[in-house]
Amino acid sequence: xxxxxxxxxxxxxxxxxxxxxxxxxxxxxxxxxxxxxxxxxxxxxxxxxxxxxxxxxxxxxxxxxxxxxxxxxxxxxxxxxxxxxxxxxxxxxxxxxxxxxxxxxxxxxxxxxxxxxxxxxxxxxxxxxxxxxxxxxxxxxxxxxxxxxxxxxxxxxxxxxxxxxxxxxxxxxxxxxxxxxxxxxxxxxxxxxxxxxxxxxxxxxxxxxxxxxxxxxxxxxxxxxxxxxx
Amino acid sequence: xxxxxxxxxxxxxxxxxxxxxxxxxxxxxxxxxxxxxxxxxxxxxxxxxxxxxxxxxxxxxxxxxxxxxxxxxxxxxxxxxxxxxxxxxxxxxxxxxxxxxxxxxxxxxxxxxxxxxxxxxxxxxxxxxxxxxxxxxxxxxxxxxxxxxxxxxxxxxxxxxxxxxxxxxxxxxxxxxxxxxxxxxxxxxxxxxxxxxxxxxxxxxxxxxxxxxxxxxxxxxxxxxxxxxxxxxxxxxxxxxxxxxxxxxxxxxxxxxxxxxxxxxxxxxxxxxxxxxxxxxxxxxxxxxxxxxxxxxxxxxxxxxx
Numbered sequence: 001x002x003x004x005x006x007x008x009x010x011x012x013x014x015x016x017x018x019x020x021x022x023x024x025x026x027x028x029x030x031x032x033x034x035x036x037x038x039x040x041x042x043x044x045x046x047x048x049x050x051x052x053x054x055x056x057x058x059x060x061x062x063x064x065x066x067x068x069x070x071x072x073x074x075x076x077x078x079x080x081x082x083x084x085x086x087x088x089x090x091x092x093x094x095x096x097x098x099x100x101x102x103x104x105x106x107x108x109x110x111x112x113x114x115x116x117x118x119x120x121x122x123x124x125x126x127x128x129x130x131x132x133x134x135x136x137x138x139x140x141x142x143x144x145x146x147x148x149x150x151x152x153x154x155x156x157x158x159x160x161x162x163x164x165x166x167x168x169x170x171x172x173x174x175x176x177x178x179x180x181x182x183x184x185x186x187x188x189x190x191x192x193x194x195x196x197x198x199x200x201x202x203x204x205x206x207x208x209x210x211x212x213x214x215x216x217x218x219x220x221x222x223x224x225x226x227x228x229x230x
Numbered sequence: 231x232x233x234x235x236x237x238x239x240x241x242x243x244x245x246x247x248x249x250x251x252x253x254x255x256x257x258x259x260x261x262x263x264x265x266x267x268x269x270x271x272x273x274x275x276x277x278x279x280x281x282x283x284x285x286x287x288x289x290x291x292x293x294x295x296x297x298x299x300x301x302x303x304x305x306x307x308x309x310x311x312x313x314x315x316x317x318x319x320x321x322x323x324x325x326x327x328x329x330x331x332x333x334x335x336x337x338x339x340x341x342x343x344x345x346x347x348x349x350x351x352x353x354x355x356x357x358x359x360x361x362x363x364x365x366x367x368x369x370x371x372x373x374x375x376x377x378x379x380x381x382x383x384x385x386x387x388x389x390x391x392x393x394x395x396x397x398x399x400x401x402x403x404x405x406x407x408x409x410x411x412x413x414x415x416x417x418x419x420x421x422x423x424x425x426x427x428x429x430x431x432x433x434x435x436x437x438x439x440x441x442x443x444x445x446x447x448x449x450x451x452x453x454x455x456x457x458x459x460x461x462x463x464x465x466x467x468x469x470x471x472x473x474x475x476x477x478x479x480x481x482x483x484x485x486x487x488x489x490x491x492x493x494x495x496x497x498x499x500x501x502x503x504x505x506x507x508x509x510x511x512x513x514x515x516x517x518x519x520x521x522x523x524x525x526x527x528x529x530x531x532x533x534x535x536x
Contacts, residue, residue, distance in 0.1 A: 054444075056535055077448075084446035094441055110243070111447045113236040155445070 004068045005029035006163060006194050007053060012062035014048050014218075022048040023218040026062070030196065032162075035189040037205045037226065038198040040215035046198035049215070050165050053196075054086045055079050066163070084112060087156030087193070089166035093148045095140045095155075101127070102136040105154045112159060126158040130184060146177040153181070157188055164188055166197045170204070178204055241454065248458035259463070262427050266467025269420050270514050271474040273413035274502070278475065280409055282499055284402065294372065294395060296361040298379060299387040302330075302354075309357045312384065321364050321375050328358040356386065369396045417517055420467065424460050424521025431456060432529045444535045456526045457519060464518020468511040475510075476501060 007030040014023040023045045030036050038046045051057040052064050055071055064071045066082065074082060095104050105126055109119045127133045130150040140148050149169060156164060166185065170178035182197075182204060189195040199205065205212060205226045214222035252259040300309055306329065313325040328336075333355040337347060363375060372390060380388045432439070442452055479501055486499040502510065 051536075056444075080443075080446045080448045080451075082446075083444065086446075088444060094444070096438055096441060107442065108445045111442065111445055111451055113240055115236075115239070 005065075006032045006067055007196070008063075008065040009049075009052075010063040010065070012052065012059045012064060014045075014052065014057060015060040021218055023052075023059075026218070026220055028213060028220060028223060030194060033189070033192050033194055035186065035195045035208075035210045036197070037208070037210055037212045038196060038215065039200060039202060039205065039212055042200065044215040045218040046215055047167055048218075050167050050196065050198055053163070053165060054083045054088060080111075084108070084159060085161050085163060087159070087161040087164045089149075089152050089156045089164070089169050091168035091171040093140070093152040095148060095151055097140055099139075100136065101132065101138050101140065101143070101151050104140065104151055105158050108155060108159045122158055123154075126154040129157070129187070130154045145172050146181070149173065149181060150184070153184060157193070160193075162192075162194060164193045164195045166195070166199075168198055168200070170199060170201055175204070179207075182208060240451070244454035245458045245461075248455045249462055251455075252459060252462055259466070262423065262463055263466035263470055265423055266420050266463060266514065266518070267470025267474060269416045269423070270467050270471035270510060270517075273409065273416050274471055274475050274506075274510055275478065276409040276412060278479075278500075278502065278506070280402075280406060283405075285500065286498065294363060294367075294390070296363065296372075296376060296379060296388060296390045298359040298361060298382075298385050299389070300357045300359065300384050301386050302356050304357060304384050306357075309359065309384070312382070313359045316359065316361060316379075321367060321371065323362045323364050325362070326360045328360060330355040330357055333358060369399060417513070420464070420514070420517040421521040421524065424463050424518045425525040427463065428456050428460055428522040428525035429529050431459060432525070432533065436533055439530070439533045440535045443533070449530065453526050453530060456530075457522050460518040460520075460522025461515050462518070463522075464514040464516065465511060466514075467518070468514025471514065472502065472507050472510050 009026050009028050012023055012026040013021065015021045026045075026049070038049065040046055048057065052059055052071075053066060055074065058072075067085075071082070096107070099107075102123055105123045106119050109122055114122070124133065124136070127136060130153050132147060132150055132154065135143065135147070140151060143151065153169070156166075164185070169185075170181050173181065178201060185195050185197060186208070208226065210226060212222070212224055212226040213220060214224075300312075310327055313327045316322055317325045330353045334347070334353050337355075338344060361379065363372060367375070372395070376388055376390045379385060439452055479499055483499055490498040
């Protein structure tokens with residue numbers, strides 16, 4: 001890996017108002033271009049961990065560094081620029097249901113302020129990669145769950161961010177579709193995107209043979225390469 | 231240069247996008263614009279009326295005269311010299327002499343007095359100097375001038391119909407204040423209506439705002455369409471207000487012209503004119519912008535992705 005890690009957690013704890021401690025004393029680093037699976041029971045803290053990286057939440061204590069920048073020193077005005085460098089994929093897709101597939105995928109580019117022609121070109125390229133090129137004018141409700149998830153992925157990668165985060169991206173999909181989605185992530189990882197995927201689909205990650213961080217009750221209990229006998 | 235172009239393109243997109251959204255909910259946005267139109271039309275009508283009254287009253291003001299009745303014994307060269315001297319006074323615009331003969335002639339032409347006048351051997355009328363003060367002289371200065379003129383040798387009586395000028399000015403001041411008060415209240419109405427409409431728009435598009443923030447939209451980017459909606463509402467209200475005011479004027483202009491002819495006055499009920507229309511539209515847009523800006527500032531920060 002070498003160089004500064006792109007994501008680094010140092011003794012990170014997150015306590016929610018009300019006293020529930022979602023993460024405690026978490027330390028690890030993820031190198032540039034790595035693909036990492038985050039596993040653990042539901043409630044183990046996977047989602048909370050992912051939310052700390054684009055500053056959807058701030059840690060109660062400890063440091064989170066992204067590309068060497070301590071996020072504690074990142075002011076509210078600069079958060080949008082951090083998020084532009086992070087593609088996010090959600091279990092519930094979070095698509096705009098009243099917009100076409102094209103408009104959904106184009107949104108990050110419009111936010112960045114790209115020209116109309118450039119937006120069209122890049123949206124089509126992203127839709128091509130996820131295999132939805134023919135569905136530009138379709139509304140998300142007319143798509144299957146797997147297709148909606150692929151729209152979400154196209155939206156996350158259309159700006160070619162250095163970091164890709166996915167929170168249970170295959171949660172509602174059957175095994176064949178799940179594998180298809182995971183292979184898609186593998187492709188993006190191969191072109192250099194650091195990819196972090198939270199999932200509970202252990203059988204699938206055994207086959208993927210990638211690094212696996214295991215959380216239990218907010219603590220990191222294992223850091224191993226899945227599918228390789230210890 | 232490129233960034234400037236991107237920024238301008240963003241604004242065009244936000245502006246047109248807002249217009250598109252409003253036109254998709256034509257009935258609701260139309261009703262909001264109608265409320266704003268009425269709220270803007272009322273103060274506009276009042277101000278226009280005030281302006282028209284002031285125009286007309288300005289003519290009456292210029293009509294202020296001081297009549298100096300001179301002693302009957304004064305001969306013509308003496309009072310003509312006096313009139314010339316007064317004409318040079320700083321507060322006096324010009325003077326006019328009415329000789330007793332002219333005055334008598336005037337009485338004759340009025341008719342009915344003929345018989346009475348026949349009974350008189352002599353002309354009982356005094357010579358008269360009609361003094362026209364400088365235009366727009368404040369009432370206090372007029373009074374001052376009157377006192378001064380009373381002191382002149384040969385002046386028996388000086389008469390100024392001042393009270394009605396003072397009363398008129400006081401009434402106008404009262405009306406002006408009242409209109410401003412109404413205008414401020416109605417401007418506040420516009421701000422509140424647009425503010426509330428913007429608040430509802432933010433509520434309706436909550437999910438979209440959350441997603442845009444997740445993807446890295448700046449606050450300015452998210453704010454912009456709402457601000458443009460406010461501006462469009464204000465502009466729509468302004469256009470409607472202009473239409474209402476001018477339509478109302480068109481309905482009244484016939485009788486007003488007749489009245490103006492009867493009184494031999496200048497044109498009554500002048501319209502807004504290009505400048506006035508510009509002001510109404512500008513005020514509408516600024517108030518709309520203010521309303522949406524206040525709402526956006528208050529409600530947008532509450533929408534954060536989790």
